[in-house]
Amino acid sequence: MKEPMWRQKSFYQKNRSGSVFKVIREHYLRDDIGCGIETCKRCKQTEAPLSATPNINKLYPLPHFLIDLMEKPQISNVIVLQTVLEEVRNLSVPIYRRVRDIIADKDRKFFVFSNEHHPETYIEKLHKEIANDRNDRAIRVATKWYAKHVSDIKPNVSVVLVSDDAMNRQKAVADGIQATSFKTYIEALDNNELLDMVADHTDLQDRERLTYEEHLKPLELSAGVKSGRFYQGKLSISQHNYLEGSIYTKVDGKETTVLILGRKHLNRSMDGDTVVVELLPKSEWRSTPTGVVVDEEEEMKEEKDLEGKSAGEDKDAEMKEASKESQSEEEEASGDTPSPTAKVIGVIRRSWRHYCGFIDKQSVKTPPGSTAPTNVYFWAMDKRIPKIGFRTRQAHSLIGRRIIVAIDMWPKTSMYPLGHFVRVLGDAGDKETETEVLLLEHGVPFQEFTxxxxxxxxxxxxxxxxxxxxxxxxxxxxxxxxxxxxxxxxxxxxxxxxxxxxxxxxxxxxxxxxxxxxxxxxxxxxxxxxxxxxxxxxxxxxxxxxxxxxxxxxxxxxxxxxxxxxxxxxxxxxxxxxxxxxxxxxxxxxxxxxxxxxxxxxxxxxxxxxxxxxxxxxxxxxxxxxxxxxxxxxxxxxxxxxxxxxxxxxxxxxxxxxxxxxxxxxxxxxxxxxxxxxxxxxxxxxxxxxxxxxLRCHPRPPDTNFEKLEKAVARLGFTIDHSNSKTLSESLDKMEMPEEPYFNKLVRIMTTRCMMQATYFSSGMLPHQEFRHYGLATDxxxxxxxxxxxxxxxxxxxxxxxxxxxxxxxxxxxxxxxxxxxxxxxxxxxxxxxxxxxRSSVELYTHLFFKNKVSEEEGFVIRVLKNAFIVLIPKYGIESIVYATTKGQQKQGDQAQHGEQQILMYSQENDSLQSTEPRADDAAPKHQIQLFQKVVVQISIDDDLKGGGEGGMRSKLKMQLVKPLIEGLSVASVEVATGSGSGSSSSTAxxxxxxxxxxxxAGTTDRPEKRGAASQQRGTKSKKLKA
Amino acid sequence: MLISLQRKDRASLEPAQGSFSHHRQHGLRIDGRRTTELRKIRSITSTLSQADGSAYLEHGNTKILAAVYGPREVRSKTNIIHERCYINVEFSMAPFSTTERRRRAKTDKRMLEIAQFVKQSFEPVVLTQIYPRSQVDIYLQILQHDGGILEACINATTLALMDAGVAMEDYVCACTAGWIDKEPALDLNSVEEAQDTSEMTVALLPKSGKIALLQMEARLHVDKLEEVLQLASDGCRQIHTVLDRTIRDRAEDLAHKMPSSS
Structure with a gap:
């Protein structure tokens, strides 16, 4: 290789221990890099995917969220610069992979131009030029080279630089390069669906003036975490309340769960994000982590305020209220040591992905049939995700369907994250669509084999x-x-x-x-x-x-x-x-x-x-x-x-x-x-x-997992000795209640939930003592x-x-x-x-089964919350929440009636819900709901809590108390025709x-399992099973 | 011939660096080469005037200096071999050769091992029997480390020995090849080595095609061995032309300086 083709790159890098050193790399330029255009005779082509008569060739410095758009087949004949590709890789590896996948698809005619190794497009970093500017310049130089190259071989074809970086565009135009933003480029294609995918958030942002606290800079965060002032962890949001999150981290040398409560403190972080938190003063610590079920209704309320012309102050008030609410609940908390609470001050890594969900019908303001762009809200199927605002021209055709939306950003002036529409999955309630939704939501690869x-x-x-x-x-x-x-x-x-x-x-x-x-x-x-x-x-x-x-x-x-x-x-x-x-x-x-x-x-x-x-x-x-x-x-x-x-x-x-x-x-x-x-x-x-x-191990569950269950069974005169699996197994065997044969199984079910997850591991990764399988009692x-x-x-x-x-x-x-x-x-x-x-699939079918019918079943209370309790129905293996307030009961009633009334109060001393009628101190309450209590509930499907109107957007199993009869809470028993008449059930899944x-x-142990699933051919008997 | 297959444990000689991700890009390797291309090689001989023979060699950014003393009288009587000469190899790395400056102990096992490899590759090639009861000293120093130390050592030694006029059967040309991202690749640099690559160093006698050394410390599927070995051997032949050019240039240069023989 000739001397002028040999370059050195040098840059500085920091290693893990923090010291900075200089790195030198060789960099070879080469004369065999082709332009990738089909008929070009001047280049030594190794591959030439770009067609010679394209509508347009483009170069993409792509901001990360445009990837969804790029995956649409309408976009083709694209030149991707190596510089751009490397930047994408530094930004996000998953997106980089997706770009590589597009490039690998021959039909899409994407071409990677190795501009960094081409003698005419390689540029040296100038004195004092920062890497970003150098890369922008490299993009312009390469575009210019292409423009010239193309005009030499095909005068009627042009190369367009598509970039959302306004500065770079300006400079490009000054250099005589055709440049355009993504939005303008897509508008020229005149395709509503594509247009929806170009995020445009100017509107949504300006409308709301509420502000979250600014996140700290990465440097401050890492310094704070190092010094022990802040704590870092992966945020997990409660299934029952999307405003209640927690991280598991070491506080004062002890592994603890740190709670983060309320919209304000969560500060735009979402489930799965790696966040940095700062502890709140001890006075705001709270002792029981769980308890409150925030109902969807509350969200409705917030949303109403938001939709109204309410100005920023309102919103601030709202936020304050929300956080106050969660704090007031702390006060009635039960003894013990309070767990720390915290607020999020920065997000290290976002876990944003594509979300399946549906449009909030009430947020669609345009008249039916209109294709004017409008801002709408989207609810994800995952209840832990806040709603997402996005702008669309096809709002009406999206109502009643399952769609995918991706989040682009969450500016501090916006109450909710902002995103863009990705695609439609199908009609809500349709079995195929819903199954696809649940596969997508769990990231199950379900494509046909290639x-x-x-x-x-x-x-x-x-x-x-x-x-x-x-x-x-x-x-x-x-x-x-x-x-x-x-x-x-x-x-x-x-x-x-x-x-x-x-x-x-x-x-x-x-x-x-x-x-x-x-x-x-x-x-x-x-x-x-x-x-x-x-x-x-x-x-x-x-x-x-x-x-x-x-x-x-x-x-x-x-x-x-x-x-x-x-x-x-x-x-x-x-x-x-x-x-x-x-x-x-x-x-x-x-x-x-x-x-x-x-x-x-x-x-x-x-x-x-x-x-x-x-x-x-x-x-x-x-x-x-x-x-x-x-x-x-x-x-x-x-x-x-x-x-x-x-x-x-x-x-x-x-x-x-x-x-x-x-x-x-x-x-x-x-x-x-x-x-x-x-x-x-x-x-x-x-x-x-x-x-x-x-190998596969099943770790011993920590003692804390048993605390609740221990207390609950202690009231019934039983003890659980969980010091090892043998004693646990023996104490489980002893727990028999002659009058309630199901009790033993109930306790076993609840014990199962105290267990750790069994996991695969490589034997070099764990010390030999930790190989044990707790559930199977084998080493x-x-x-x-x-x-x-x-x-x-x-x-x-x-x-x-x-x-x-x-x-x-x-x-x-x-x-x-x-x-x-x-x-x-x-x-x-x-x-x-x-x-x-x-499990989601079972849930889906359970809902289908109960749809349009009301049945009454016996169940057991398996968990008591502050304003509700959870009932398990052994017959169907389902569980759901029964609200102890009128609010929960009158969902379909007048929305305006917000007079929420707590019929049963939580009593801490015996972890039960008790009726609140006045009574003497020592008198037993008239009604009381306790753990393990047998109740009768009415089961129905509560469709469409969010979508407004029909459509079954997020159906939910609803249980209402029948027995014991509590005034104001229980519903009258109805004779129900159990509707499974159609006897022709031949396919058992x-x-x-x-x-x-x-x-x-239950995420606990594992036995050798083998399971069958339904075979899909009609008429054939279903599959197999085995453990 | 020497075959060494052992567990990979080259940590002690690795240039310090952070974690780079280095997938191969669109058919080009991280530094812009294709899989069958060598790095740029530059070499000159007689760089040191004190030594009997010397050479300076660059394999890309790997730079090495070799000095040969001898054949001369054996320094220590214990090393005397009556029917042939004793070859002594000392290998060292300059403290500034890697990104993190570090002084290495003389007794560093990895360095002793490299010296041993060089010694064993040359013993059968140097015509030792014509220098009985004498000693040849080979000193090798890495000035800059960017992967492929052993190949550089062997190639530089070949040049220095020839420069010293030590009689040899043939050139000994060494080259590495490895298996990266499901493809064989020639002449790995340090970034490529740092991945968990199966890397093989081959030293070849180009005239006879004999293998003087085959060294590999990682696992490589036996089906791939042939392919990698072939690639490395081709690399050795390419290197041979470069080394040969250097030697011939030097010889011509000397010929010019000689008082005309006529």
């Missing part, structure tokens, strides 16, 4: 069979009596079992797991896709697969009577189910039968059946019982969570019935052996990969048994294979603890999101949860 991913499937497709060459390195288990036991309709069978009596009186027991890693090779597109999905997501009406269904439901699935590849774990167990030895091997099996839990149970019970398979299942059942007993003795927990399954109508997929799931002995049978396999495998891979084994654990639906299991399979076969070639992906740690983070996140999505799994669900 052709590239599918190209890694075996070319034979479903004709693939086990051939002689596959036997290399595998044991032949085709003669063994192997069978699988799964939920009815299960198609992705990933485990099968066998047992064989040995001559010495012991048993050989084998667990055979689908050999997914035979098909999914590390690093290919299918593997990457699966790693990104992390898990199969089970919704009520559909299943989002982790692997293409050819593998999941066919080639990997251990169906009966076909030969399949498996990964087997073979034990020799003695009569008492002690492990004598264990070995692992890849194998070929031919399952003799696939039973449902019910069939297997019937075979066990039916004395007449004496064939080998049935005898085998009986032996397995005996062994499983012994294993289970051992586990219980070691202190494994039996927890519970309310689980339901829906029966869906065949064609419409409407839910026609909801029922609790029941369990058979055979569920436990399969489960025990899966647990055993997981534990054995965990030990093996930890031995081979002490630094990077993929080491992993997931091995469901590779079809969990990526963690795929990794474990690879590690186990490497552990048993030293000839296996593998790379960093199995040995690097950092890589493994990162993968664990992704999987944990996906796992959590999958659970939440599943299992929302799959066994009690074991319940643990996982």
């Amino acid at each position: 052709p590239k991913v599918l190209s890694f499937l075996p070319p034979e497709g479903d004709k693939w069979v086990v051939r002689p060459e596959h036997f290399a390195g595998r044991e032949d288990f085709r003669d063994l009596n192997i069978c699988s036991i799964d939920p009815p309709g299960c198609t992705d069978i990933d485990d099968a079992l066998h047992v064989k009596p040995l001559d010495n009186g012991n048993y050989e027991v084998g667990v055979h797991i689908a050999d997914v890693t035979f098909f999914v090779k590390p690093g290919n597109a299918m593997d990457e896709q699966a790693a990104n999905r992390g898990t199969t997501v089970y919704l009520v009406n559909k299943r989002i697969d982790m692997l293409p269904s050819l593998l999941g439901t066919n080639l990997c699935s251990l169906r009966s009577d076909v030969e399949r590849l498996a990964f087997s774990c073979i034990w020799e167990l003695d009569q008492d189910a002690n492990i004598v030895r264990v070995r692992f091997t890849k194998s070929v099996i031919a399952s003799k039968a696939s039973f449902t839990y019910e069939e297997a149970q019937m075979r066990i019970d039916d004395e007449r059946q004496q064939d080998d398979l049935t005898k085998g299942i009986r032996v397995l059942n005996q062994l499983a019982k012994k294993l289970r007993q051992k586990r219980m003795d070691a202190g494994a927990l039996t927890l519970a969570s309310p689980e339901v399954r829906f029966s869906l109508e065949r064609d419409t997929q409407d839910p026609v019935d909801v029922e609790m799931k029941e369990l058979k002995e055979t569920n436990a049978l399969v489960e025990e052996f899966m647990l055993l396999a997981n534990i054995s495998v965990a030990r093996k891979i930890y031995e081979k990969f002490p630094d990077s084994a993929m 080491i654990y992993t997931h091995f048994t469901s590779p079809i639906r969990r990526y963690s299991d795929v990794m474990v399979h690879r590690q186990l294979h490497a552990a048993i076969n030293s000839d296996i070639m593998y790379g960093d992906e199995l040995t690097d603890k950092e890589t493994m740690g990162k993968l664990c983070d992704v999987l944990n996140y996906r796992h959590r999101m999958a659970q939440q999505a599943a 299992d929302h799959k949860e066994t009690p074991l799994e319940a643990l996982e669900h």
Whole structure:
């Protein structure tokens, strides 16, 4: 390379410890960078995506929020400068990735011009020029070069610099470059939808004069945090009240929850943001973190004020009021140590994303049909998000639909964040749309598999069979009596079992797991896709697969009577189910039968059946019982969570019935052996990969988690000893109330909620003592048994294979603890999101089920708040809030009637709500609502709290008290026709949860779980399940 | 031939730096090279007048000085080898060679190891048997560190030995190649090395195509080995032409200065 083509870049950088040093980098210019225009003969093209007859070419210095716009196909023939791309990367990595994705899409004709390496567009930084100015200049120089270059080859084509930086535009025009702002550029395209996406906030901002406190500068923040004056943490907003947030941080060397209450103190921060807070004086600290349910009505009120011509002072007053309100609640707080409260003084990192939601109908002011731009408000489905203001020309066509909106900014003069419209999802209330909404809200990747991913499937497709060459390195288990036991309709069978009596009186027991890693090779597109999905997501009406269904439901699935590849774990167990030895091997099996839990149970019970398979299942059942007993003795927990399954109508997929799931002995049978396999495998891979084994742990819950529950059961004369899982398990067993059989389960459900989340981790990341799985009471654990639906299991399979076969070639992906740690983070996140999505899906169907009907059910109070209590209905596994004030009751009534009246007062001494009638000091209150109390409530669906009018924008399960009868609060009992008459329920969608799994669900422990989801084909029976 | 495969632990020799993100951009590497391109190499010989032979070499921003003394009488009797000469290599890094100034102990294991690598690569190539009971000293000092120390050491040593007129079988040309972002890349700089890259240093005798040294400390999938090795070998051949040019230039220069032989 010639000398003039060689440059040095030098800059200064600060390292982690704060010292500044000079960095020198080489920088090569090169003469082989083409302009990317199709017909250009002067450039040495490596690729030339830009068409020669474009309407216009443009260069984008894009401000970050325009990315949504860029993703629209209308925008094409774009030159993206390297300088711009690098700036974007420095601004935000996620947006950078999205830009890269657009560029990778050939149809979009986006071209990256490496102007920094082109001899004619490379510029040196001038003396005293700051980086920003240099980059702006580089953009102008490159545009100019392009303009000239293009006019030489195609005089009628022009290059336009599109930038929202007015200064840069000015200078560009002075240089003789065509430059325009985004808005003008899009206006020229004359497309309303696109126009909506260009944020324009001038209006919204000026209208409101209220001001939030200015955020401090990043430097002041980091200095403050360092010196201990401020505290930093991730803000989480209460599900019940979007004006109540908290961060978890170290105050005075102790991990504490710091509360942030009220709009003013939250100071424009939102859920998930990394914020810096300053503590408020101790006098404003508050002792109970939860309690208040801010009803939507309050928001309505605020909004009204806001909508009115009310001037700034009003708004200030409003804000003061809001914060006063929250403070006054503090005063009645219950004893103990008050937790610190704080105010937000700066946001380190925003967690803004795209939000699914709907337009506030009442905020649409223009006459129907108008396409004049108007400012409207948007409610996100996520209740923790404040409403978002944006400007649109299509307000009327958006009413009653689910849309996506992104936030652009939240200036201090605006009460609410400001954003722009992204796209329409569909009509509200439509099952498809709502399902998409919940997938999007939980970030579940649900697109079809790309052709590239599918190209890694075996070319034979479903004709693939086990051939002689596959036997290399595998044991032949085709003669063994192997069978699988799964939920009815299960198609992705990933485990099968066998047992064989040995001559010495012991048993050989084998667990055979689908050999997914035979098909999914590390690093290919299918593997990457699966790693990104992390898990199969089970919704009520559909299943989002982790692997293409050819593998999941066919080639990997251990169906009966076909030969399949498996990964087997073979034990020799003695009569008492002690492990004598264990070995692992890849194998070929031919399952003799696939039973449902019910069939297997019937075979066990039916004395007449004496064939080998049935005898085998009986032996397995005996062994499983012994294993289970051992586990219980070691202190494994039996927890519970309310689980339901829906029966869906065949064609419409409407839910026609909801029922609790029941369990058979055979569920436990399969489960025990899966647990055993997981534990054995965990030990093996930890031995081979002490630094990077993929394991799963379940930390011991901190004592504070039990405080509330302890108090509640103490009143009933029970104690909970949670010092370890064994004592906890024993105290749970003791909690029986003869008159209330459900009580024990109720306590178990609530204990479940005290648990920590079980997580994947790389063994090099935690000390050995922390490997413990609390819920299962084992010192080491992993997931091995469901590779079809969990990526963690795929990794474990690879590690186990490497552990048993030293000839296996593998790379960093199995040995690097950092890589493994990162993968664990992704999987944990996906796992959590999958659970939440599943729960949301159940909620959605619960609402559909109760829609247009009113029913009355028995329930239990599981939580008492200041002005409300939460009731759980065991029959449906649902819970909801019952308000103790009239306000909550009269939602549909006259809006003006704000005379909120507290019928029941919170009493701190026994954590209950009591009626307020005058009475003697020692007399019992007339009515009282206590924890665990049995009540009867009326359930209905309260549609449309926000949208105003029909449309079911955010439907909500409403419960009203029927019994005990409290004047002013209870509603009259109505005889309800339970409307599930349409008996033709043939498709049962299992929302799959066994009690074991319940643990996982409630975010606690995990058992080997396996679940089924509804198959979508009409008429077919639904999927499988298993834990 | 020497093959060394060990766990990666090069922290002690790494230039201090913050975390850069360095994805490959639109087919170009972070500094604008393509994957098969070397950094700019500059070299001159006879830079030091005191030494019997010396060379200064730049691989991009990696700069190194090599000095050769000998063949001369063995300094310490214990080093005497009766049938051939003893080669002594000392490697050091200038305290100012990295972004953070740091003085390194003589006993730094990584530095001793590099010296050992150089020694073992040259022992079979230098015609040691024609210098019995003597010693050749090779002193190497890194002036600036920007990745690829070992390759620079070997290339500079080749030049300095030739400058000293030590008899050798062939040039020894070294080059690195690694696997970055799913592609093989030639001659990594320090930013590229700092990623968790699988990097291989190959020293080649260009005439015979023999490999004098193959060194790699990270894991690399065996399927990719061939490809990376091939790339590194091609790099060595390119380097050979550069080194050869330098030597020839120097020889011509000397020839001009010689009193005309006629």
